[in-house]
Amino acid sequence: MGWYKSLVLPIVRWIDAETAHGLAIWALKNNLVPRDDDATDATPSLETEVFGRKFANPVGLAAGFDKNGEVPNQALSHGFGFVEIGSVTPLPQPGNPKPRLFRLYSDRAVINRMGFNNDGAEAVAARLRKRARRGILGANLGKNKYSEDAADDYVKGVKALGPYADYLVVNVSSPNTPGLRALQGRAPLEKLLKSVLKARDSFAKGVPVLLKVAPDLTDEDKSDIASVVLKVKIDGMIVSNTTIDRPVGLNSYDQDEKGGLSGPPLMEPSTKVLADFYRLTEGKVPLIGVGGIASGKDAYEKILNGASLVQLYSSLVYHGLELVTDIKEDLARRLRKDGFANVADAVGAAFPEISGKNIPVDEARDAKAALEAKTDTKSDDKDD
Ligand SMILES: Cc1cc2nc3c(=O)[nH]c(=O)nc-3n(C[C@H](O)[C@H](O)[C@H](O)COP(=O)(O)O)c2cc1C
Numbered sequence: 001m002g003w004y005k006s007l008v009l010p011i012v013r014w015i016d017a018e019t020a021h022g023l024a025i026w027a028l029k030n031n032l033v034p035r036d037d038d039a040t041d042a043t044p045s046l047e048t049e050v051f052g053r054k055f056a057n058p059v060g061l062a063a064g065f066d067k068n069g070e071v072p073n074q075a076l077s078h079g080f081g082f083v084e085i086g087s088v089t090p091l092p093q094p095g096n097p098k099p100r101l102f103r104l105y106s107d108r109a110v111i112n113r114m115g116f117n118n119d120g121a122e123a124v125a126a127r128l129r130k131r132a133r134r135g136i137l138g139a140n141l142g143k144n145k146y147s148e149d150a151a152d153d154y155v156k157g158v159k160a161l162g163p164y165a166d167y168l169v170v171n172v173s174s175p176n177t178p179g180l181r182a183l184q185g186r187a188p189l190e191k192l193l194k195s196v197l198k199a200r201d202s203f204a205k206g207v208p209v210l211l212k213v214a215p216d217l218t219d220e221d222k223s224d225i226a227s228v229v230l231k232v233k234i235d236g237m238i239v240s241n242t243t244i245d246r247p248v249g250l251n252s253y254d255q256d257e258k259g260g261l262s263g264p265p266l267m268e269p270s271t272k273v274l275a276d277f278y279r280l281t282e283g284k285v286p287l288i289g290v291g292g293i294a295s296g297k298d299a300y301e302k303i304l305n306g307a308s309l310v311q312l313y314s315s316l317v318y319h320g321l322e323l324v325t326d327i328k329e330d331l332a333r334r335l336r337k338d339g340f341a342n343v344a345d346a347v348g349a350a351f352p353e354i355s356g357k358n359i360p361v362d363e364a365r366d367a368k369a370a371l372e373a374k375t376d377t378k379s380d381d382k383d384d
Contacts, residue, residue, distance in 0.1 A: 296330020
């Protein structure tokens with residue numbers, strides 16, 4: 001057992017979740033978090049190029065951990081291949097009343113209803129301006145709670161943060177800002193994305209724009225989103241945000257708290273949505289798979305199901321940053337074992353009819369079959 005699980009977690013679990021998060025940011029800022037010596041060692045099979053950017057490895061830190069861009073370089077130095085800061089809104093805002101972050105210990109999961117608490121675009125831009133630029137940094141954009149013109153908020157975000165970002169994210173999928181997810185509808189989404197891309201071309205030329213979606217989408221929602229993404233030429237998608245669903249089988253006291261659920265219970269539903277988008281976009285749009293990753297096996301499953309890159313957040317709460325090195329080592333081992341020369345070779349291998357990739361082993365088929373079997377059982381359950 002590593003130092004985090006043996007020393008830190010037993011103490012941290014008695015501290016309220018948001019205070020513990022604040023301590024983690026503070027410790028990272030002050031370089032107090034022990035680092036694996038080999039955290040940033042290069043592994044050629046993990047190096048990958050996606051939407052014109054070169055990644056040292058495909059494992060990223062998901063949005064929400066470093067909302068204010070305080071510790072991107074420290075996170076990179078712990079071995080992440082990229083870091084996504086935010087969500088950042090144009091104006092600073094306090095978010096929802098506390099408590100608003102809950103650890104579901106028995107499920108190794110998290111529920112949050114933070115509500116985009118952040119320092120605002122100007123303060124975050126000032127921080128990023130001073131940052132020594134290295135590695136890949138994504139800036140995730142949101143809208144202010146009381147703003148009436150959503151498109152204008154995202155345009156302001158592009159203008160303020162675009163110059164400091166290697167990619168930008170339009171987040172229309174957090175469940176904790178009233179009305180936000182309605183922006184995923186076909187007509188509002190097309191209008192919004194066109195405005196954002198226009199702003200990108202004026203203020204952040206060449207910076208890829210990605211769309212982050214919820215896992216709680218109907219089939220119609222998904223095909224509408226995919227057709228808009230292809231039509232307006234969005235550079236990539238992030239699948240997915242937290243879920244408002246509460247999968248059967250949760251065991252924790254706080255499971256009925258309002259907000260978005262993340263961590264292992266989200267792995268299967270978010271991977272299913274990822275695979276759906278891979279199919280709907282015919283593998284033409286790079287996808288970042290996020291939701292429930294707690295191991296190299298999970299990361300590999302996302303890649304086989306169409307993810308060019310992956311991200312995680314919640315599992316860090318239970319495993320610490322040591323998990324990043326574990327995931328990368330296991331991922332490299334799995335690629336080697338299955339005869340893939342690198343990550344890109346394995347992307348979408350569960351769907352050879354789209355990816356055109358041969359599946360050298362049964363594992364890709366197993367990943368797909370396991371996903372389908374679980375989905376079938378779930379829909380059977382619902383029929384009962
Ligand atoms: C406390 C917390 C805050 C989050 N805040 C944001 C956010 O501001 N913007 C965003 O796009 N996603 C946010 N997320 C969602 C994560 O980026 C990620 O999509 C989700 O948690 C699923 O990944 P995981 O299961 O590895 O945590 C947040 C997640 C958590 C747990």
